[in-house]
Amino acid sequence: MTFSFSDLIDFSKVPIKIFWLFGIVSGILLFAPAQFLEQLKLTEFESNYGMYFGIIFIVCVAFIILSLIYFIFKKINSYFFRKKLTKQLKEKLKKLDPSEQSVLREFMITQRTTISMPMDHPVVSGLLDKYILIRKSNIGTGMYFPMAISKPAEKHLTEFDLGLRANMTEEQMLSVGRNRPEWTSDYIYEMSNK
Incomplete structure (x- = not known):
């Protein structure tokens, strides 16, 4: 020794x-x-x-x-x-695909800073891996956990990155608004985000 x-x-x-x-x-x-x-x-x-x-x-x-x-x-x-x-x-924010944009638009639609989302959903977990979304708590309902847009992403995220344009018609706006992730109609999502 x-x-x-x-x-x-x-x-x-x-x-x-x-x-x-x-x-x-x-x-x-x-x-x-x-x-x-x-x-x-x-x-x-x-x-x-x-x-x-x-x-x-x-x-x-x-x-x-x-x-x-x-x-x-x-x-x-x-x-x-x-x-x-x-x-x-x-x-990464400039290269968001439509499904990633629809997940991030949920924060605008619900007008909330924290939303419970299914962590096992591929789009949500992809946004977590890119550090665009962060998990706010380890306590969730099933696989639904409170998520928020990370501070650095929120700082640089624009409406253009979310698929919104300044000169969109009302029909285009409605189409974008209807293009929501499939899990938003889930009962657990609705109960978690009351």
């Missing part, structure tokens, strides 16, 4: 506040004038343990700098990842 220093302490799990604390304290003990240490009654402590203050200070400052660099890289990566996801989501 081998032993390593990382078994004793994992620096990544130590709160950075501890490193700030030790960095500030060791920095004060290193760089403070002798009169200041005398006033705090730390001259004897400094003479006994002074050889460790420099090492502690260097380790703490290095860890804080590395943590800041890691934090900055993490924020940059997160920004580009969100930007990439948003771009992919916009493309």
